Structure formats: structure tokens, C-alpha cells
Amino acid sequence: MHLEPDLAALRPLGPFFVLRTAGEPPGRLPALTRVYDAAAPDVQPDFLTxxxxxxxxxxxxxxxxxAASVAHLGLAARLWSVALGCAALHGRVPDLDARLLRWDPDGSAxxxxxxxAFRPLPGDAATVARTVLHGHLEPLAAALRARHRLAPGLLRGNAASALAGAAGQLERWARAHGRTDxxxxxxxxxxxxxxxxxxEGAGTLTGTAFRRRSxxxxxxxxxxxxxGDCCFPRPPRSSPRATSG
Structure with a gap:
């Protein structure tokens, strides 16, 4: 069973749902496992930095x-969008093993x-969590924390916010196109x-609206x-330490 048609069907949802599958990536782009394995800041080449x-x-x-927080949020949103989109629309997800997924550290957002490679997996929540949370966001957070003063609560909030954002976009598209299922x-x-x-505890989901705690x-x-989902109603004036989650 091939996933190419299902992945191509995600394109109308927007650029965060796109996963390239055709042709070779330009240059010698790293697999994400190489990015996550560089746990120490002095490892070269340091794609994450x-x-x-x-x-x-x-x-x-x-x-x-x-910048590290925004970079984390952007990659988390991409991973959630692909996995959640496939799971909701097609009932299965691609295996996003970090060894199979190549990434352009110099690309734009x-x-x-x-x-x-294409390996179809079940589209249940446990598989999505294993694929995205454990396969990517845990090692990504560890690599970022080795380089920057990012609190665990901030990174957990980013992961939850990215998930909620992907879900909101997906649900709006699905309803607009008669895919209530x-x-x-x-x-x-x-x-x-x-x-x-x-x-758990990263924020509150009310309908499709999410409010994070960090x-x-x-x-x-x-x-x-x-x-839009920030815990602050307006930009705070307090010290940076108080905003790190």
C-alpha cells in the first residue's frame, strides 16, 4: 500500500500539511535523526543551531x-499537520521515522x-503520539535545551499549541468541504x-479554541x-524569566 495519493491530497489544506515525496531533496540534506543526535552544541555540523x-x-x-522557540514551534506544526491530516482524512499515517525524514535547515517557513520511504501505520492517537511526540518532539526538545535556556513548560506548550493549530486548520477545511467525518x-x-x-496540562481546549499555559x-x-492562544492577554513587561513557562 502506497501513501503518495493520500499525502498529495493534503496539499489543499495549506503548506504546513505538505510532505514532499517525489524526486531527490536538493543537496545533501540531513535526516532529522542527525539533527536530534547532535545533543551537544559543539557537534559539527550543527544543523539545529x-x-x-x-x-x-x-x-x-x-x-x-x-528564535529557538519559534523554530521549535514551526517544526512541531509541520509534523503534527502531516500526521493529523493523514489520520483524520485517511485513517492512517506515514511512518515519519527521523531516519526517513529529510529536512532543510536553511529553508524558509x-x-x-x-x-x-513509505510505510503506512494505523491512524490512531497512540500511533500519532509515538510517531510525532516520541519520535521527534522529545529528541528535538532535548537538543534545543542543550543549547538554549528553554523551559520544559515552554516546549510542552509549543508542542500542544502546534497540535491545536493544525487541528483547527484541518477541522475548518474538513467542514468547508463536507468532510464532517x-x-x-x-x-x-x-x-x-x-x-x-x-x-497534559499544557493548556485548555474548548471546542476548537486552545489557550496555552505558557x-x-x-x-x-x-x-x-x-x-492568539497565549497565556498573556497582552505583551508582559515582567522579566524574561517569568515568561519562559
Whole structure:
């Protein structure tokens, strides 16, 4: 069974749901396992640090931990979108093993991802959690924390926020296109995933609206405000330590 048709069907949902499968990725892009395995900042080449620097430049911020949080949020959103989209629309997910998934650390947002092999998996919440949370977001958080002062609560909030954002986009699309079955599956999967021990307590989901308990620090980007699901109603004036989750 091949997943290419199902993955191609996600394209109308938006760029965060796209997973490249055709042709070879340009250059010698790393598999994500190489990115996560670089647990120490002095390991070369350090693809993760390169990504954070690129995000900092794009945002116009000198605060590396702000860029690191935004980079984490962006990659988490991509991974959740692909997995949740396939699970809700097709009842199965691609195996997103970090050894099979190639990533462009120098690309623009949303992150470019290529899947080098197709292995269909069940589309239940346990499989999605094992694929995304344990397969990617745990080692990604560990690698980022080895380099930057990012609190566990902030990273947990990012993961939950990215999931809720992907679910909201998916449910809106599904309802607009008469796929009430997919909308219901997306809502059910999201609620179950948010109760996972790695995400539990990160925020509150009311219908399709999510309110996180931590801040991703985006408000510290010059000219930025708070995100729509932020725990703060307006940009805080308190010390950075109080905003790290």
C-alpha cells in the first residue's frame, strides 16, 4: 500500500500539511535523526543551531532563545499537520521515522520536509503520539535545551499549541468541504493527544479554541504582539524569566 495519493491530497489544506515525496531533496540534506543526535552544541555540523540563527535573522531578533522557540514551534506544526491530516482524512499515517525524514535547515517557513520511504501505520492517537511526540518532539526538545535556556513548560506548550493549530486548520477545511467525518476524527484525536502525559496540562481546549499555559516568547520579537492562544492577554513587561513557562 502506497501513501503518495493520500499525502498529495493534503496539499489543499495549506503548506504546513505538505510532505514532499517525489524526486531527490536538493543537496545533501540531513535526516532529522542527525539533527536530534547532535545533543551537544559543539557537534559539527550543527544543523539545529544553523536553523535557529536563520530564524533569528528572519525575525530580526538577537535573542537566540526566542528564535529557538519559534523554530521549535514551526517544526512541531509541520509534523503534527502531516500526521493529523493523514489520520483524520485517511485513517492512517506515514511512518515519519527521523531516519526517513529529510529536512532543510536553511529553508524558509514552513519547514521543507522530504519522506524517503513509505510505510503506512494505523491512524490512531497512540500511533500519532509515538510517531510525532516520541519520535521527534522529545529528541528535538532535548537538543534545543542543550543549547538554549528553554523551559520544559515552554516546549510542552509549543508542542500542544502546534497540535491545536493544525487541528483547527484541518477541522475548518474538513467542514468547508463536507468532510464532517474527518472533522470529528480530528477533534477526537486532538483531545486524546492533548491528554498524553507529555502534553497534559499544557493548556485548555474548548471546542476548537486552545489557550496555552505558557508563552512561546514571540512577543519579544521587535514589533510583535502575543499569539492568539497565549497565556498573556497582552505583551508582559515582567522579566524574561517569568515568561519562559
Amino acid at each position: 544553523s536553523r535557529v540563527r536563520g530564524v533569528a535573522t528572519a525575525l530580526g531578533t538577537r535573542e537566540a532563545r526566542v 514552513p519547514d521543507d520536509l522530504w519522506l524517503s 474527518a472533522a470529528a476524527r480530528a477533534r477526537s484525536l486532538t483531545a486524546e493527544l492533548l491528554s498524553h502525559p507529555l502534553l 508563552c512561546c516568547l514571540y512577543y519579544r520579537v521587535p514589533g510583535a504582539g502575543v499569539c
